[in-house]
Amino acid sequence: MTAFSEALRKAFGERARKNVSLAPMTTFRVGGPADWLVETRSSAEIVTALELAHRAGVAVTLLGGGSNVLVSDSGVRGLVIRTRGGEVKALGDSRVRADAAVTINGLVRWTINRGLAGLEAWAGTPGTVGGAIHGNAHFGGGLVGDLVTDVRVAAVDGTMSDLPRAAMAFAYDRSRLQQSGEVLLSAVFEVSPGDPATLRAQARESLAFRKRTQPLDSPSAGCVFQNPVAGRDVVPDGIPWSAGALVDRAGLKGVAMGGARVSPTHGNFIVNDGTATAADIRQLIERCRAAVFERFGVRLREEIVYLGEPA
Ligand SMILES: Cc1cc2nc3c(=O)[nH]c(=O)nc-3n(C[C@H](O)[C@H](O)[C@H](O)COP(=O)(O)OP(=O)(O)OC[C@H]3O[C@@H](n4cnc5c(N)ncnc54)[C@H](O)[C@@H]3O)c2cc1C
Incomplete structure (x- = not known):
């Protein structure tokens, strides 16, 4: 363990830290510490961190903007790599390459400023390119994976490969x-x-739509649940195929557990009043799932990702 700490320090200096609270690095603003945290500034640094952890047998968790995760109150064991920085480059007239740590908003701004269309509707989506590709982020009926031609990935041991979109198994979420x-x-x-x-x-229209429909003043992780999917789920006639509508019609809008509340504005958002724990949020999620199943027979699945074991 000490050897691993030393290797991280040697490679990353002050950007490698031990026992670091992750709550401020997530949009929910909850969660315990990472055993180790490094903030990387480039793909090469991500690969270095992966190689060091692999050699030491240390588990690795990736964190981008922290806008789609619920970190447990007991935190995350092993190494958390928080991706930062990165750059965008034009590849001719019809393609741009963005590093994983580039924010979606940064990428939208970059493309708009250069008169390149395709990403403008994604304005206002929190998080990074890495997080968006991991979960195949969606907005207005579109999936981010549909805009991608190919990607570069690293395996857990740091080995890099280039993959075409067809190899990415993109589907809803x-x-x-x-x-x-x-x-x-x-x-x-x-x-x-x-x-x-x-x-x-x-882009302004997308931002205005978000402002109108989402509780952006309180900490949240966006939509908690995936929408039901035809072929996988069955929703009773006359009920919208929307997780938020199901939570709403199960009577849960505004319901609270501890410092976590189902947003009165949007049934698929859980907001933190500033005092919530990850356990409060998890219990509220379970309550929503149970109520929607009891009322409509639909098993809601989480869109958010749980990091770390529940306390
Ligand atoms: C107010 C609000 C509105 C939102 N609106 C939308 C929306 O319209 N559509 C939508 O789809 N989502 C939405 N979200 C959720 C979130 O913004 C997206 O899921 C976003 O793409 C997550 O990116 P991130 O960088 O924050 O990922 P994180 O939350 O940091 O991570 C999410 C997952 O991706 C993994 N990950 C992160 N980086 C990498 C990487 N480089 N390689 C491999 N895995 C990685 C993490 O380990 C984790 O499992 C919203 C969230 C908020 C708070």
Whole structure:
């Protein structure tokens, strides 16, 4: 263990830390400490961290913007790699490559400023390219994976591979990375020429839609549950195929457990009033799942990712 700490310190200096609270690094603002945390600034640094952990037999967890995770109150054992920095590059006129740590908002701004269309509707989506590809983020009926042509990933031992979109097993809230445990290093997105003013107006529309429909003033992780999927789930006639609507119609909007509450604005958001623990949020999630199953026979699945074991 000490040898691992020393190796991390040698490679990352002050950016390698022990016993670091993860709560401030998540949008839910809850959760315990990581045994070790490194903040990487490039793909090469992510690979170095993976190699060091692999050699030492230390478990690794990736954290991007922390906007789709619930970190347990007891924290995360092993090494947490928090991806930061990164860059965007144009590859000719029709493709851009973004490093995993680039924020979706940063990528949207970058493309709009260069008159490149394709990503503008994603304005306001919190988090990074890595997190968006891992969960195949969705907005307005579109999936982020549909915009990707290929990706670069690293296996847990740091070995890199380039994969075409077809190898990514993208589906609603799904990607290959969830099964393989590979780490996204960068992704290439398809773009086309567009007028920056028009693209900016479209981005503003997305932002306004979010402001109107989402409780953005309180800490949350966005939608907690996946929407039901035809072929997998059965929703009673006349009930919308929407997790938020199901939670709402089960009478749970505004219901609280400890410092966690189902948002009165959006039934699929749980908000932290500033005093919530991860356990409060988990209990409320279970309560919603139980009530929706009892009332409608639909088993809601989490869209958010649990990191660390529950306390
Ligand atoms: C207010 C609000 C609104 C939201 N709106 C939407 C929305 O419209 N659509 C939507 O889909 N989501 C939405 N979300 C959820 C969230 O923004 C997305 O899921 C986002 O893509 C997560 O990215 P992240 O970097 O924060 O990932 P994190 O939360 O840090 O991580 C999520 C998962 O990805 C993994 N991961 C992170 N980086 C990498 C990497 N480089 N390689 C491999 N795995 C990695 C993590 O280990 C974890 O399992 C919203 C969240 C909030 C708070």
